Amino acid sequence: MADMRYPDFNIPIVAATKAPAIRCVDVTLRVKKKLVLDGVSFEIPAGSLAGLLGPNGAGKSSLMRILTGMFPPDSGRAELFCAPAGPERLGVLSFLPDRGQLPPYLGAGEWLRLAAGLYPDWSEARMEELIVKLDVDRGQRIGSMSRGQEARLQLLTCLSRQAPIIILDEPFAGVDMVSRESIAQAVVGELADGERTFLIATHDIREMENLFDRIVLIGEGRMLGCHDVEALRAGGRSVESCYRDVFA
């Protein structure tokens, strides 16, 4: 029980940025008899902020679960910094699950103290900064928090880590407008370090449109496009118009 950390947990971020942070090659997944992902392939360069966009049931959450090593794809490859995704790679990514919940009997402060022990790459300084930015009350019990308050605490937990990849699954789901703004601001603040890679699945395109520099479009488990946002803008299109063109 000496050291439970994964050996690749503290991989140097500078070295890691030379490779694509996330790469999916022909990823296919079936859950029971349903084809959830059908040959999805894309690449996210290190240091970029990518949006994973698509309607409900498109397979976004399943793709993210594959990237977090929750389970392997039936076929194809999912890689993080050129190494296969899997539970042993959880050290290089910080994941915010969709509709995930924290232990309700803990106070927020208790959870954060525990998280500092659970995550070897935890940054106390960043946590203190985010507590102010996201307006989290350390004294409040998680079970008594509103959905928005808990969403902010969960995001704080994700962003207080120094993992080089951050995967956020619907960070705005059920969150009020003011909280959404503070979450988006926290993401922008994080981006200022320029070294992390973000993959964010969201329906709230407007809040995030200006932040994305790459978008991946998925519908009915199939890859429907992967665009550089600057190139889109250069062509006179916005993320929203591109989304409408594909899915409307």
Place this chain on the structure above:
Amino acid sequence: MRGLFRLEPADAALLKLEWRAYRSMLPRDEASLTYWGLALTVLLVASLLLFGDGFSAQSIFALGALFVFLIGVYTGGGKAMTVWENGFREWWLGLPVSRSSLVKAKLFAACGIQYVAAAGIWLVCIGHDAVRLAGQEETGTMLGSDGLASLALAHAPLYAALVPLGTFAGYSLLGMYYGWRRWLLVPWIVVSISPFGLFGILSNLETDQAPYLGAGRIVQYAVVGVLLAVLAYRACLWLACRYGIPDLARHRPGSFGFVYGQRARKSAAVGNGRIGTGFASLYVLERSRYAYWSSIRPVRLVYGGLLLLAGVGGYFGARDPLGLLGGLRAMLVIPCIVPMLAITIQISHEANKRRLEWWLGLPYPRHLLLLARYIAVWAFVLRTAGGLLAMLAAGFALGGREGLDYFSHDGRIGSIFYVLTAYFLCGLFVSALAFLQACTLRSSMIGWLFMPLWFAIYFLPGTLMRWIVPESLMGATVGAYYWAGLAAGAALVLAAVPLAIRIGAKWIHLFVFNTTEDRWRRRGEQTFKFRS
């Protein structure tokens, strides 16, 4: 009485809606008939293997009755526990019918499916006794004065009464989530767990020792059962309609009770000490759940009461050391079952399935996550049971020299250590099996076949203990043969626990994809047409 069970015409649709949730489980087509046939066959074979010599025909039917009652309690209780996290909850609460209609429809539908299960168990009991009688020349020892047919006929109304009794008792949990009603959890837990303790008694009954299990008495029990079922029905409706539904309407999925003001700010789950890193912090995370429960005032009061009872029991038990040891033996089944139940709830309760993603996302190998959970539950059980045993011993020591003298002769004290160690090992073994549930999600076929077996596993401690700690060993000198057997058992447990944890770790993520919502979404594609 007629008004009590009356459903308004508009409620028929509601009942149909509730019944629809169970319809896919009915033996209604070739595939489901095969599943049912296989499941009952597995149950019959398992019962023949597990409940062989020492069980009379009456015991087997009585055991079946226990099963029927417990299935009712756990189905009702399980449904009452999951409705809080059910996505349909708010729609359901918004239906323009009375609260009692909402609850009645749930109760009647749940009873319906359990009558099918009870009929299956009844057939298995008949099959079991018929097979064993066919292989015996002298049937009197096993059957007593009753014929198999009269026993079977007498048990049919008992089973029919126990289905609603168990279901209503189980569903009454719906009104016990908040406020003063949480005190009712104590008798509820006693009702839901104590039948497991009866197993030991039933398994050692000879026919001539159990006239109260004869056919005539059983019919009387059925009448009492019906009366109790009516009482349970009234209590359940009152609790659920008056308290349960308003509580449900206020409940926020994922929250942990209503905590306002000061209580919302207080938490003693982690404490102020240093938490540590790595596996130590994982353990603290798991332990915090029990620390929180232990800090709740009603729980502390109940535990204090139990400590007092243990002390008093020990004091008076000093005059009947053998009886005390027998009682201890029957009660030790409970700490064997509690860790398994706790682990099952932690991984398969609807709200907990949603917490699995955060948990599985922690940067540790999964077997360590499971190991931390396993150690935490056992640390809690050992601390709780240890306190009770210490009080029992203290009371025993104060109760006079008689008891102390009894155990100080012929190495009888060894029998206490033997009993405690045997139960501890058995508990370690069966609670590790709880992690294997994840495998049942790999296919519906495995799930169906595993379901009856899984229920039988709760009786495993009682069954195993009949062989490992026989009645004759109570207060006697434990021979080298038994100690060697215990050592072999310890070796088996030491090998089996890590294996079960490894297998569980491989498939634990399947719970994430098997929330009720996910299952229905997948099932929706193959749904059959709704028949009016």
